[in-house]
Amino acid sequence: NAGVMQNPRHLVRRRGQEARLRCSPMKGHSHVYWYRQLPEEGLKFMVYLQKENIIDESGMPKERFSAEFPKEGPSILRIQQVVRGDSAAYFCASSQTGGSNQPQHFGDGTRLSIL
Amino acid sequence: AQKVTQAQTEISVVEKEDVTLDCVYETRDTTYYLFWYKQPPSGELVFLIRRNSFDEQNEISGRYSWNFQKSTSSFNFTITASQVVDSAVYFCALSEASSSNTGKLIFGQGTTLQVKP
Numbered sequence: 001n002a003g004v005m006q007n008p009r010h011l012v013r014r015r016g017q018e019a020r021l022r023c024s025p026m027k028g029h030s031h032v033y034w035y036r037q038l039p040e041e042g043l044k045f046m047v048y049l050q051k052e053n054i055i056d057e058s059g060m061p062k063e064r065f066s067a068e069f070p071k072e073g074p075s076i077l078r079i080q081q082v083v084r085g086d087s088a089a090y091f092c093a094s095s096q097t098g099g100s101n102q103p104q105h106f107g108d109g110t111r112l113s114i115l
Numbered sequence: 116a117q118k119v120t121q122a123q124t125e126i127s128v129v130e131k132e133d134v135t136l137d138c139v140y141e142t143r144d145t146t147y148y149l150f151w152y153k154q155p156p157s158g159e160l161v162f163l164i165r166r167n168s169f170d171e172q173n174e175i176s177g178r179y180s181w182n183f184q185k186s187t188s189s190f191n192f193t194i195t196a197s198q199v200v201d202s203a204v205y206f207c208a209l210s211e212a213s214s215s216n217t218g219k220l221i222f223g224q225g226t227t228l229q230v231k232p
Contacts, residue, residue, distance in 0.1 A: 033219065042206060042222040043160075056217040091160060093220075100148050100210035100218045101167065106160035 004029075004094050005074075006107035013082050014115045021077040021110045025094030032075045033104055034067060037089040049075060050098065079112075087114045117142045119209050121223035128197055129231050136192045136226045138207030144168075146212040149183065149190045150220065154204040166190065197230045204228075 005024040013019050025032050030051050035043040048056040049069035060067070064082075069075040079086055089111050093104035118141040128134045140149065151163040164174065166183050174181045178195045194201055204227050208220040 031218070035220070035222075042224045043220070045219040045221070048217050048219055056219060059219070089158070093160075095218065098218050100146075100212040101165070102218055103150065103162050103165050104218070104220060105162060106152070108157075108159040111158075 004092060004105055004107035006090075006092050006110050008110060009108060010111045010113070012113045012115060015083060016081050019079040019082050019086070019112055021079075021090050021092075021112070022074045023077070023092030023094075023107060024074040025092075026096075026105055029094035029096050029105075031095045031098035031102075032069050033093045033095075034075075034077050035091045035093065037091060037109070039088070043091060046077070048098070055098070082112075082114050084114050087112055117144075117209060117211055117221050119207050119221055119223035121205075121207055121226050123226045124224070125227045125229070127229045127231065130199060131196050132230075133193060133195050134197050134228065134230075136194075136205050136207075136228065138190045138192065138223060140188050140190065140207070140209045142188075142209060142211055144211040144213055148210045148212070150208040150210070151181070151190075151192050152206045152208065154206065154225070156203070160206075163192075194228075197228075199230050199232055202228060202230045 034046040037043045045059040047067045064080045089109045091109045093106045095102040120139045147168045149166045153161045180193045182191045204225045206225045207223045
């Protein structure tokens with residue numbers, strides 16, 4: 001399966017712990033986007049990365065959230081000191097060249113639950 | 116400001132009925148792209164279609180068709196002869212080709228379609 005791979009599919013954390021969400025883009029894609037879907041809501045853009053660079057992080061909360069896309073390995077979305085309000089589905093998407101005309105292909109998402 | 120509105124929160128139809136999902140967008144860009152995605156109960160997001168702002172031709176793909184009307188800033192999606200497998204949440208999205216051209220998608224709230232047998 002050469003699609004976008006996200007893991008874990010489900011993640012449970014207690015308040016104050018750290019959550020790490022991983023995303024491997026489609027083969028040949030070097031542009032990654034992260035979106036968050038709160039319950040009963042649409043998806044909201046968080047951050048756009050190209051290999052080793054953050055291009056647009058205008059949707060990222062100012063504190064506790066960070067993202068990276070290293071030269072080797074998957075993209076990581078990291079949430080420190082999680083709170084109940086972080087409970088959501090987090091989707092990763094990849095595209096071949098980035099830009100607004102490129103369709104983004106999504107992974108199955110990671111459902112994060114905070115106890 | 117950019118915005119996508121899907122006014123229909125939930126729609127319920129009986130199998131074989133036709134159904135239209137509405138999408139209205141706002142943007143100041145003259146060049147932009149519109150998308151539809153499907154999110155079935157299993158939760159993944161499936162890409163359905165992309166349209167650019169210069170192409171107002173309607174598109175048909177099997178039972179699916181899309182009507183893009185720039186004059187009313189709408190990009191509506193019709194499913195003909197609906198089937199139970201069409202039950203899902205459908206999202207309309209906008210991407211602006213502004214100077215930054217990052218490609219980030221602005222999503223509507225989604226329309227939940229339930230097709231009953």
